[in-house]
Amino acid sequence: MPQISVLVPIFNVEKYLRECLDSVVNQTLRDLEIICINDGSTDGSLAIIEEYAQRDPRVVLIDKPNSGYGDSMNKGLERATGEYIAIVESDDWIELDMFEKLHDIAVDQGFEVVKSNYFTYYADPARKALSDEKIKLVREDETGRVIDPSKNIHIFFQQPAIWSAIYRRDFLETNGIHFLPTPGASYQDTSFAFKVWASAHRVAFTSEAYLHYRRDNEASSVNQPGKVFCVSDEYAEIERFAAERKLSTEIWRILRVCKWGAYAWNIDRLQTDLAPEFIELAAEQFGAARASGEFNFEFCDVNQAREITELIEHPERVIERKRAQDAALVSVVMPFFNVEAYLRKSVDSVLQQTISEVELILVDDGSVDASADIAEEYFVRDPRVRLVSLRNSGQAIARNRGLELAHAQCVAFIDGDDYYEPDALETMREALLTHSADFVVGSIRPVFEPGMRSAMQKFEDEHYYEVRRSGLHEITSELLLDLDASVCNKMFLREAVENRGVEFPEGLRFEDAYFVNAYGLTSRSAYFLPPEVHVYNYVRRAGSTMATTFGNAGSAKDHLTVAFELFDFLEMHELAEQYGSYYMRLLDSYATFAFRHTEESDHPEIWSELREFIDLNRERLVELDAYALRNLEHRVFSGVLGRLNGAPALRRAVFRTGRALQSSLNRVLPRFSPGQRARQQIHADVTLLREQLAKSTAALSSQLVAQRRRIDEIAEQVNELIDERDS
Numbered sequence: 001m002p003q004i005s006v007l008v009p010i011f012n013v014e015k016y017l018r019e020c021l022d023s024v025v026n027q028t029l030r031d032l033e034i035i036c037i038n039d040g041s042t043d044g045s046l047a048i049i050e051e052y053a054q055r056d057p058r059v060v061l062i063d064k065p066n067s068g069y070g071d072s073m074n075k076g077l078e079r080a081t082g083e084y085i086a087i088v089e090s091d092d093w094i095e096l097d098m099f100e101k102l103h104d105i106a107v108d109q110g111f112e113v114v115k116s117n118y119f120t121y122y123a124d125p126a127r128k129a130l131s132d133e134k135i136k137l138v139r140e141d142e143t144g145r146v147i148d149p150s151k152n153i154h155i156f157f158q159q160p161a162i163w164s165a166i167y168r169r170d171f172l173e174t175n176g177i178h179f180l181p182t183p184g185a186s187y188q189d190t191s192f193a194f195k196v197w198a199s200a201h202r203v204a205f206t207s208e209a210y211l212h213y214r215r216d217n218e219a220s221s222v223n224q225p226g227k228v229f230c231v232s233d234e235y236a237e238i239e240r241f242a243a244e245r246k247l248s249t250e251i252w253r254i255l256r257v258c259k260w261g262a263y264a265w266n267i268d269r270l271q272t273d274l275a276p277e278f279i280e281l282a283a284e285q286f287g288a289a290r291a292s293g294e295f296n297f298e299f300c301d302v303n304q305a306r307e308i309t310e311l312i313e314h315p316e317r318v319i320e321r322k323r324a325q326d327a328a329l330v331s332v333v334m335p336f337f338n339v340e341a342y343l344r345k346s347v348d349s350v351l352q353q354t355i356s357e358v359e360l361i362l363v364d365d366g367s368v369d370a371s372a373d374i375a376e377e378y379f380v381r382d383p384r385v386r387l388v389s390l391r392n393s394g395q396a397i398a399r400n401r402g403l404e405l406a407h408a409q410c411v412a413f414i415d416g417d418d419y420y421e422p423d424a425l426e427t428m429r430e431a432l433l434t435h436s437a438d439f440v441v442g443s444i445r446p447v448f449e450p451g452m453r454s455a456m457q458k459f460e461d462e463h464y465y466e467v468r469r470s471g472l473h474e475i476t477s478e479l480l481l482d483l484d485a486s487v488c489n490k491m492f493l494r495e496a497v498e499n500r501g502v503e504f505p506e507g508l509r510f511e512d513a514y515f516v517n518a519y520g521l522t523s524r525s526a527y528f529l530p531p532e533v534h535v536y537n538y539v540r541r542a543g544s545t546m547a548t549t550f551g552n553a554g555s556a557k558d559h560l561t562v563a564f565e566l567f568d569f570l571e572m573h574e575l576a577e578q579y580g581s582y583y584m585r586l587l588d589s590y591a592t593f594a595f596r597h598t599e600e601s602d603h604p605e606i607w608s609e610l611r612e613f614i615d616l617n618r619e620r621l622v623e624l625d626a627y628a629l630r631n632l633e634h635r636v637f638s639g640v641l642g643r644l645n646g647a648p649a650l651r652r653a654v655f656r657t658g659r660a661l662q663s664s665l666n667r668v669l670p671r672f673s674p675g676q677r678a679r680q681q682i683h684a685d686v687t688l689l690r691e692q693l694a695k696s697t698a699a700l701s702s703q704l705v706a707q708r709r710r711i712d713e714i715a716e717q718v719n720e721l722i723d724e725r726d727s
Contacts, residue, residue, distance in 0.1 A: 068181060068184050190234040238255060260286070302389045354426045365390055409495070413488050427529065496519070505565050558594075
C-alpha cells in the first residue's frame with residue numbers, strides 16, 4: 001500500500017502540466033501513487049501524461065471521455081490504494097517536501113486530515129508582487145494539537161482549498177465522502193470540503209505552506225462567468241449529506257451561513273443578465289429556511305444578517321444593487337467613525353456627483369454615535385450604496401476592506417467628515433482615462449473649523465495641498481517629492497492596486513503616505529489637474545486623525561514604521577536602485593517628523609528603532625545613497641546629544657549617573673566638530689576601500705591557487721594514462 005495516492009485531474013493544461021508533474025514525481029517522499037485522470041483533453045496533455053508514465057512506474061493514467069471534474073475525482077478515489085489521499089490541481093505545483101512533511105504529521109497520531117496554508121502564484125510579471133503571498137487558512141494557536149471542527153466552527157467558513165491537505169482514505173470511504181459528479185469544473189470542492197469538516201474529529205493544522213496555487217489561468221472555473229446554478233447544486237448535495245447523516249442542528253445552522261457566503265460570492269461574480277434568476281432562487285430558499293425555523297441568524301454577523309434579510313424581504317432591491325454595482329464607473333471607499341455631524345454632507349457629495357454611476361462603499365469602523373444609523377438609512381434608500389460594519393480596527397483596515405469590495409475600473413477615497421466638489425469624480429475619471437495615466441491628482445481646499453489653526457498654519461495647509469504641477473508627467477523622484485500624502489484628492493486604477501499588491505498598512509496612522517508612495521513608485525505616469533481646480537474639501541476639525549498626529553501624540557511614531565515598510569516594498573518590487581536616493585530622503589523626512597511631533601519621552605524608543613533598522617540594512621542603504629545615510633545618522637545623533645544641553649532636568653539626570661559618564665561624554669563630543677567629522681569620514685572611507693581591496697586580492701589569490709591545484713591534478717592524471725599506454 002502506498003503511503004499517499006496523489007490525484008491529479010487534468011483537462012487541457014499542457015501549458016502548466018510539466019511543472020505540476022515534476023513537482024509531484026520529485027517529492028522527497030517516494031512511496032507515492034500518482035493517479036493522473038485525463039478528462040478528455042483535446043490538447044497535448046494526454047501525450048505528456050503518457051511520457052511521465054513510461055518513465056515512472058508510480059504514475060497511473062486514467063484516460064476517459066470528458067465528464068467533468070467531480071466525476072474525474074471520484075474515479076481517482078475509486079482507483080486509489082494509498083493510506084492517504086492528496087489532491088494537486090494540474091495547473092498548480094508543490095514544494096518538494098510537501099507530502100513528507102504532511103505525512104509525518106498525519107501518522108504521528110493517526111489524524112484523519114492534515115491541513116496547511118498555501119501560496120498564491122502568478123506567472124504574469126505585472127502581478128509579480130502577488131506571487132508567493134502566503135494565504136493563512138490556519139490559526140497559529142490551533143497548530144500542534146488535535147482539532148475537532150465541530151468545536152472550532154470557524155473552519156467551516158474558510159476557503160475550501162481542498163488541495164492544501166491530505167485525507168486518510170478509510171476516513172473518506174467510511175463517511176461516504178466523494179465529489180458531486182456535475183458537468184465541467186463547477187466548484188465541486190464546496191461540498192467535498194463541507195462533508196470533510198462535518199465528519200472529521202481528528203484534524204491537524206500546520207502553519208507552513210507548500211502548494212503554489214495558480215491565480216492567472218484564464219481557463220480556471222473560478223474565472224468563468226457562467227454556471228449560474230452550480231453553487232446551489234453543491235449546497236443541495238451538502239443538505240442531502242447532512243440529512244442522510246442526521247447532522248446536528250448546530251451544523252445545519254452553520255451550513256446556512258456558509259451557504260449565504262457561497263451564494264453572495266456567486267451573485268457578485270455573475271454577469272448582470274444572469275444574476276436575477278439566481279437571486280430569486282436564493283431568496284426563495286432562505287425565506288423558506290427562516291420561515292421553518294431552520295435558520296435563525298445564530299452564527300451570522302451584522303453584515304450577513306443585513307444582506308440575508310434584504311434578500312428575503314426585498315430581492316428586487318438586491319437585483320437593483322447588483323445592476324448598480326456592475327454599472328459603476330467609479331468606486332468610492334468611505335471609512336467613518338463617530339462623524340454623525342458630518343456624514344450626511346459627505347455621503348451626499350458622492351451620490352450627487354455629476355456622474356451618477358458610482359458605487360459608494362461605506363465602512364463603519366465601529367461607530368457608537370448615530371453615524372451607523374445614518375449609513376443604514378442611505379443603504380436602504382440607494383442601491384448604489386454598500387454598507388459594511390466592522391469592530392473598531394482603524395482606518396487602514398476599513399479602507400482595505402472597502403477596496404476588497406470595489407468593482408469599478410476607477411477607485412477613489414473620501415473620509416466621512418469631508419466632502420467632494422460636485423464634479424470631482426467626473427473630472428478625475430475623464431483625466432485618468434483620456435491621458436492613460438496611472439493616477440490623477442487634484443487640489444484640496446482645507447476647511448477650518450473655528451479655533452483649529454493659526455493664520456500661519458492655515459497658510460501652510462493651503463500651500464501643501466495645492467497641486468504643484470499641471471498636465472501629464474512621467475513618474476520621477478522629483479515628482480514624488482511634489483506629491484501630498486493624501487489619497488482623497490486622487491483617483492487610482494483598481495486593477496493596478498490589486499496587481500501591485502498595494503494596500504494600507506494595518507495598525508498604523510499615516511497610512512495614506514504609504515499607499516500614495518507604494519502606488520506612485522510602481523506607476524509610470526500621473527496627471528495633475530490645474531492647481532486652481534479643487535476636487536476635495538478637507539475639514540480641519542478637533543479630534544481628527546491629523547489633529548492628533550500633530551499634537552505630540554504617540555501616533556506620529558508611525559511615520560518611521562511607514563518608512564520601514566516602504567523599504568520592504570521597494571525591495572519586493574526591485575525598485576530600490578531606481579528610487580534609492582528618493583527613499584533615503586523620505587526616510588530622513590519621516591524620521592524628522594517622528595521626532596518633531598512626539599513627546600521627548602518617546603525619543604529614545606524612536607532612536608532605538610531607527611538605529612536597529614539602519615544596522616540591519618546598512619549595507620543595502622549604503623548602496624542606495626551612502627552620503628544621505630551618513631547625513632541622517634550624523635544629524636539625528638547630534639540632535640539627540642544636543643537635547644542634553646537643552647533640557648536641564650535631563651542633564652541633571654545624566655550628571656547623577658556619576659562623573660565617569662560625564663568624562664565619557666566630554667571625550668566623545670569634541671569628535672563631532674565639522675572638521676574632525678570630515679577627517680574621520682575620509683579615514684573610514686579609505687579604510688573601507690583598503691579592506692575591500694584586501695578581500696578581493698585574497699579571493700583572487702585563493703581562486704588562482706585552486707586552479708593551479710586542479711591543473712596539477714589533471715597533469716598527474718595525463719601522466720598516469722601515458723604510463724599505462726606505454727606499458
